[in-house]
Amino acid sequence: xxxTTEQHLAPPRRLTAKGEATRSRIVxxxxxxxxxxxxxxxxxxxxxxxxxxxxxxxxxxxxDKQTLMRAVLARQTAxxxxxQRPELDALDDxxxxxxxxxxxxxxxxxxxxxxGCPIGSIATEVAEDDPDARADVVDSFEQWEAPIRSGLAxxxxxxxxxxxxxxxxxxxxxxxxxQGGLLLTxxxxxxxxxxxxxxxxxxxxxxxxx
Amino acid sequence: xxxTTEQHLAPPRRLTAKGEATRSRIVxxxxxxxxxxxxxxxxxxxxxxxxxxxxxxxxxxxxDKQTLMRAVLARQTAxxxxxQRPELDALDDxxxxxxxxxxxxxxxxxxxxxxGCPIGSIATEVAEDDPDARADVVDSFEQWEAPIRSGLAxxxxxxxxxxxxxxxxxxxxxxxxxQGGLLLTxxxxxxxxxxxxxxxxxxxxxxxxx
Numbered sequence: 280x281x282x283t284t285e286q287h288l289a290p291p292r293r294l295t296a297k298g299e300a301t302r303s304r305i306v307x308x309x310x311x312x313x314x315x316x317x318x319x320x321x322x323x324x325x326x327x328x329x330x331x332x333x334x335x336x337x338x339x340x341x342x343d344k345q346t347l348m349r350a351v352l353a354r355q356t357a358x359x360x361x362x363q364r365p366e367l368d369a370l371d372d373x374x375x376x377x378x379x380x381x382x383x384x385x386x387x388x389x390x391x392x393x394x395g396c397p398i399g400s401i402a403t404e405v406a407e408d409d410p411d412a413r414a415d416v417v418d419s420f421e422q423w424e425a426p427i428r429s430g431l432a433x434x435x436x437x438x439x440x441x442x443x444x445x446x447x448x449x450x451x452x453x454x455x456x457x458q459g460g461l462l463l464t465x466x467x468x469x470x471x472x473x474x475x476x477x478x479x480x481x482x483x484x485x486x487x488x489x
Numbered sequence: 490x491x492x493t494t495e496q497h498l499a500p501p502r503r504l505t506a507k508g509e510a511t512r513s514r515i516v517x518x519x520x521x522x523x524x525x526x527x528x529x530x531x532x533x534x535x536x537x538x539x540x541x542x543x544x545x546x547x548x549x550x551x552x553d554k555q556t557l558m559r560a561v562l563a564r565q566t567a568x569x570x571x572x573q574r575p576e577l578d579a580l581d582d583x584x585x586x587x588x589x590x591x592x593x594x595x596x597x598x599x600x601x602x603x604x605g606c607p608i609g610s611i612a613t614e615v616a617e618d619d620p621d622a623r624a625d626v627v628d629s630f631e632q633w634e635a636p637i638r639s640g641l642a643x644x645x646x647x648x649x650x651x652x653x654x655x656x657x658x659x660x661x662x663x664x665x666x667x668q669g670g671l672l673l674t675x676x677x678x679x680x681x682x683x684x685x686x687x688x689x690x691x692x693x694x695x696x697x698x699x
Contacts, residue, residue, distance in 0.1 A: 314617075315617055315618075316617075316618060317527075317529065317614065319527065319529045319530055320529055393616075393617060394617065395613060395616060395617075399613070399672055400613050402672060402675070402676045403605060403609070403610050403613040403614070403672065403675075404527065404613070404614075406603075406605060406675045406676055407524075407525055407526070407603060407604065408525075408526060413676060416676050417676055417677055420673065420676060420677075448685055448689070449689065451673075451681070451682055451685045451686070452666070452685050452686050452688075452689035452690075454669070454673065454682075455666060455669030455670045455672075455673055455682055455683075455685065455686035455689075456662070456665060456666065456669055456686070456689075457669065458668070458669035458672050458673060459664070459665030459666055459667065459668035459669025459670065459672070459686070460665045460669065462609055462612060462613065462665075462668050462669070462672070463630065463661075463664065463665055463668060465612070465613075465616045466612045466616055466623060466626050466627055466630060467627055467630075471661070472661055472664075472665055473665075475658050475661045475662050475665065476661070476662050476665035476666070476669070478662075479658070479659065479662035479665075479666075479689075479690055479693055480662075480689055480690070480693075482693060483689055483690075483692060483693045483696075486693075486696055
């Protein structure tokens with residue numbers, strides 16, 4: 280297991296406030312292009328144009344496309360998790376679980392079901408061709424799964440779920456439901472698959488009440 | 490809703506046996522490259538080389554890359570469904586459901602968890618950039634979901650599930666579990682996510698026994 284993605288978020292050297300802003304603008308521009316077209320079809324020149332920076336500026340902050348794409352994944356991961364807060368960090372009762380579910384669905388509705396999961400999309404794109412990037416995506420999913428695991432474990436510890444509930448297993452099933460639900464929601468352009476997938480696993484979790 | 494993918498499988502005109510074999514070899518070569526590298530990174534020249542055909546031969550059978558990629562999706566869909574048979578067509582009791590689940594897991598184990606779902610990967614790649622291709626993927630997923638729906642409905646009709654069971658909803662949750670499970674299995678290179686996701690929804694289905 281690799282260390283957390285924090286290290287990729289950290290700038291490669293100490294930057295001035297202005298340098299930090301430029302670096303951030305580059306990552307933001309790249310992330311937007313990757314969301315729309317994927318990593319492969321996002322050229323370094325496209326990022327330069329979108330961010331309004333020169334080739335040498337881009338090179339100064341990110342030596343190559345791979346380094347830039349790591350930063351994009353770190354940024355997307357941080358954004359995906361932030362969009363699920365505060366619920367994601369306190370999934371410790373059934374109400375919180377419902378609010379988190381509603382938030383995920385509302386996010387998709389707000390973007391007309393377009394885009395899918397930024398992490399899942401990158402996962403698909405890099406999984407067979409780039410083992411390092413795949414390892415980064417493993418980290419990203421782990422950052423997502425960990426708070427789900429903690430929440431369900433807390434529910435068990437406070438007696439909301441039976442003592443013998445395998446909460447790690449349910450947490451993984453929930454993350455899979457999110458991913459499968461998002462992919463089908465993106466493809467069919469309706470939130471029904473995401474809602475159905477999440478509600479099914481949440482219903483299973485409810486069946487573990489004492 | 491569009492018509493079935495059968496029409497895309499049909500050759501554009503009546504072909505001789507030799508022509509049919511050449512066409513099929515081109516689609517096979519293209520499908521292999523798409524599995525490894527995705528649609529974007531699969532160039533027409535790569536397909537020519539891999540299939541051992543000339544540019545004019547390829548053009549004869551597929552006027553453009555989009556037409557070829559439709560044929561690739563149709564082929565992948567047929568293969569994905571065939572790999573789940575005979576179970577997929579008769580998911581009408583709990584044993585069949587278990588055997589289907591085991592078959593899906595065994596397939597991933599056999600390929601060392603690489604590759605993910607050929608249909609899901611294409612879905613991710615085309616969803617935002619190509620509405621026609623996205624509509625084709627909707628068809629592909631529907632061809633997959635329909636027999637799951639039929640199987641669970643049969644289980645309800647024969648009394649294995651309660652009369653009031655919403656089997657359509659459970660079928661969609663199962664397909665989402667397959668997709669999310671496959672994506673996480675591909676990323677983590679272990680069948681645990683696929684097994685966990687499928688087992689969770691199957692456990693929920695079992696809870697609907699009379």
